[in-house]
Amino acid sequence: MNKGLSPIVKNVAAVALVPITVFGLYVIAHGHLTPGGGFPGGAIIATMTALLLISFGTSWVKAIGKERLSMAESLGLVGFVGLAIMGIGKSFFNNFLVGQGLFFGNAVAFGPNPGWLGTAGLIPLMNMAVGLEVFAAISLIAITMFTAEVSK
Amino acid sequence: MNLLAHAPALAIAIPLLAAFAMPIASRVCKRLPKALSVAALAFTELLVLSLAAQAFSGKTITYALGAVSPDNVAAAGFPVRIILEIDALSALFAIASATIALLAIIYSIKFVKDGSKFFAAALLMVAGMLGMVFTGDIFSLFVFIELLTISSAALIAFYSGRGQPYEAAFKYLVVSSIAALMILLSAGLFYGQYNLLNLAALAGVLKFTFLDKIALVLLTAALAMKCGAIPLHMWVSDAYGEAPASVSAMLVVASQASLYALFRISFILFGKAPLIETIAWALIVFGVLSMFVGVSMAIMQKDIKRLMAYHAVSQTGYMLLGAGVCLAVINNPAALTAFGIKAIEGSLFHVINHTLYKSLLFLTAGAVIYRLGTRNLNEMGGLAKKMPWTAAFFVIGALAIAGLPPFNGFASKFLLYESVFLFSPILSAIAMLVSIMTLASFVKVFYAVFLGNEVKTNVKEVPLIVLAPMALIAIAIILFGLFPEIVLEAIVKPAAGALLNQTAYTGSVL
Numbered sequence: 001m002n003k004g005l006s007p008i009v010k011n012v013a014a015v016a017l018v019p020i021t022v023f024g025l026y027v028i029a030h031g032h033l034t035p036g037g038g039f040p041g042g043a044i045i046a047t048m049t050a051l052l053l054i055s056f057g058t059s060w061v062k063a064i065g066k067e068r069l070s071m072a073e074s075l076g077l078v079g080f081v082g083l084a085i086m087g088i089g090k091s092f093f094n095n096f097l098v099g100q101g102l103f104f105g106n107a108v109a110f111g112p113n114p115g116w117l118g119t120a121g122l123i124p125l126m127n128m129a130v131g132l133e134v135f136a137a138i139s140l141i142a143i144t145m146f147t148a149e150v151s152k
Numbered sequence: 153m154n155l156l157a158h159a160p161a162l163a164i165a166i167p168l169l170a171a172f173a174m175p176i177a178s179r180v181c182k183r184l185p186k187a188l189s190v191a192a193l194a195f196t197e198l199l200v201l202s203l204a205a206q207a208f209s210g211k212t213i214t215y216a217l218g219a220v221s222p223d224n225v226a227a228a229g230f231p232v233r234i235i236l237e238i239d240a241l242s243a244l245f246a247i248a249s250a251t252i253a254l255l256a257i258i259y260s261i262k263f264v265k266d267g268s269k270f271f272a273a274a275l276l277m278v279a280g281m282l283g284m285v286f287t288g289d290i291f292s293l294f295v296f297i298e299l300l301t302i303s304s305a306a307l308i309a310f311y312s313g314r315g316q317p318y319e320a321a322f323k324y325l326v327v328s329s330i331a332a333l334m335i336l337l338s339a340g341l342f343y344g345q346y347n348l349l350n351l352a353a354l355a356g357v358l359k360f361t362f363l364d365k366i367a368l369v370l371l372t373a374a375l376a377m378k379c380g381a382i383p384l385h386m387w388v389s390d391a392y393g394e395a396p397a398s399v400s401a402m403l404v405v406a407s408q409a410s411l412y413a414l415f416r417i418s419f420i421l422f423g424k425a426p427l428i429e430t431i432a433w434a435l436i437v438f439g440v441l442s443m444f445v446g447v448s449m450a451i452m453q454k455d456i457k458r459l460m461a462y463h464a465v466s467q468t469g470y471m472l473l474g475a476g477v478c479l480a481v482i483n484n485p486a487a488l489t490a491f492g493i494k495a496i497e498g499s500l501f502h503v504i505n506h507t508l509y510k511s512l513l514f515l516t517a518g519a520v521i522y523r524l525g526t527r528n529l530n531e532m533g534g535l536a537k538k539m540p541w542t543a544a545f546f547v548i549g550a551l552a553i554a555g556l557p558p559f560n561g562f563a564s565k566f567l568l569y570e571s572v573f574l575f576s577p578i579l580s581a582i583a584m585l586v587s588i589m590t591l592a593s594f595v596k597v598f599y600a601v602f603l604g605n606e607v608k609t610n611v612k613e614v615p616l617i618v619l620a621p622m623a624l625i626a627i628a629i630i631l632f633g634l635f636p637e638i639v640l641e642a643i644v645k646p647a648a649g650a651l652l653n654q655t656a657y658t659g660s661v662l
Binding site for chain 2: 067070071073074075077078081082084085087088090091092093094095
């Protein structure tokens with residue numbers, strides 16, 4: 001088992017975790033307004049996993065469990081396709097939330113605007129699903145590759 | 153909610169959803185992944201059949217993803233959304249994909265121990281195949297080819313105990329990725345010139361510029377690579393040979409899906425192009441080379457699945473030959489009615505027949521390998537008494553692939569011989585010669601595997617759940633061979649008509 005690097009590295013990594021995660025969540029949440037979205041956001045959060053693996057070693061991986069990550073990946077994907085199927089009253093992938101006024105349900109205002117978070121209907125929800133999937137998948141890949149190298 | 157109206161999208165979405173739900177299902181109950189995948193594929197098969205029933209009656213079904221209603225295809229006067237388009241040609245390939253996938257999955261229930269990963273990849277493969285034949289735009293084609301590639305590579309390397317499957321899967325991944333990138337590049341070439349990705353809309357505005365010619369060459373090369381025509385066949389023998397038997401059967405239909413894209417692009421998109429005869433001759437040369445070299449390489453193989461893989465290459469040659477002959481005379485109405493239409497009908501009929509007998513042969517090979525634990529022909533023998541049903545199914549498949557009456561291979565090969573003879577007698581003679589060599593090769597295999605001395609005494613017949621899919625395919629082969637006219641009228645002629653009627657395909661979108 002890999003014990004990780006020195007306490008200095010561990011502490012700096014622990015501090016860096018917070019901004020990395022927050023920035024990743026920001027990229028996911030603003031996917032429909034600014035460049036970015038589920039995939040880059042999920043990948044940014046997954047760098048957290050890589051940082052943890054390098055600085056803290058592999059001792060914490062068992063506590064999280066690969067099974068649970070795989071489950072999160074699956075949930076993200078099922079959520080994405082599920083949201084697409086929910087639009088089937090009109091057509092597959094139909095953005096049925098837009099114009100409902102509820103959750104993200106406002107239509108985007110015409111012309112230049114500062115960018116309101118509560119718009120675009122399904123798109124932010126799908127970004128979240130993709131973000132969850134990408135975070136879990138890239139974390140799994142990183143963990144698998146890291147532990148495989150260590151076990152040699 | 154009208155389920156039928158949404159069948160095109162659901163036929164792709166249901167296998168996707170089931171595949172993504174696999175890890176959850178395997179947590180709930182160990183047996184749930186198998187049940188879930190069979191149920192999902194059976195439902196998909198029903199959706200595809202209902203779509204096909206409409207398509208074969210001459211209707212072109214369009215489905216706009218995300219629109220206010222599925223038929224709101226060109227709200228702005230031109231297609232902006234992702235559009236699925238299903239005509240009789242798509243329906244023919246979709247039926248083949250969905251049916252063989254369902255049977256192959258039922259077949260593999262017995263063999264796969266921890267099912268969730270295998271079935272997830274298999275379901276993704278089905279989604280990729282159906283997406284490829286349903287999609288109406290060239291960028292989605294690229295996306296679905298990628299989906300198909302990655303899931304197939306995972307399946308080829310599934311039993312990785314011996315090391316070679318990794319090599320085969322890697323080779324497949326590299327070749328397919330190159331092909332997919334070539335398709336992406338040609339999509340870019342089209343989009344840059346016409347601001348369109350929709351195939352039907354593109355067909356209406358294509359001006360056959362120099363860039364279009366580059367795109368056509370890239371597409372033809374990429375799709376010929378994906379369906380395993382001879383100079384680009386190097387991945388076929390490895391991938392088909394090393395994959396589990398049920399996956400080999402699914403790979404056969406997957407390469408037919410690439411053949412669909414090749415037909416669709418060369419006939420619908422470039423049918424009126426001035427350089428189409430060059431492409432037609434390229435297809436004919438690919439076809440003849442694949443037929444002849446494929447069968448010559450097959451004759452000397454000792455590994456039963458590699459041998460069958462080379463036969464698959466050889467049979468793909470027949471389809472390319474038929475399509476090439478039809479394409480060569482597509483702008484010559486007299487020759488088209490004299491033999492061109494027959495050639496493409498023979499080619500499309502051969503697609504159906506090939507998927508049936510080739511998957512049957514791969515499944516019987518899988519049963520033999522399962523019981524004997526070897527794939528070397530020299531270490532087999534005397535199985536006819538121990539495994540009578542498998543032997544019978546093998547004989548049916550072998551006679552069908554060799555083109556002997558009354559099996560289905562004869563019906564389509566005869567159509568091809570007849571029509572190609574009117575175009576060029578030499579090509580027809582080569583096709584017949586290849587058929588004889590195929591028969592010789594399979595006589596050798598039958599003798600080596602099922603006759604002769606028994607190498608192992610405690611061999612039993614495979615269980616019923618393995619036999620049942622093989623039996624269904626064998627029955628279909630015999631029925632298609634006995635009543636080829638019915639299949640021709642009901643399925644093949646509408647499909648060939650859809651391929652030659654460019655305006656019907658274009659008009660459905662604009």
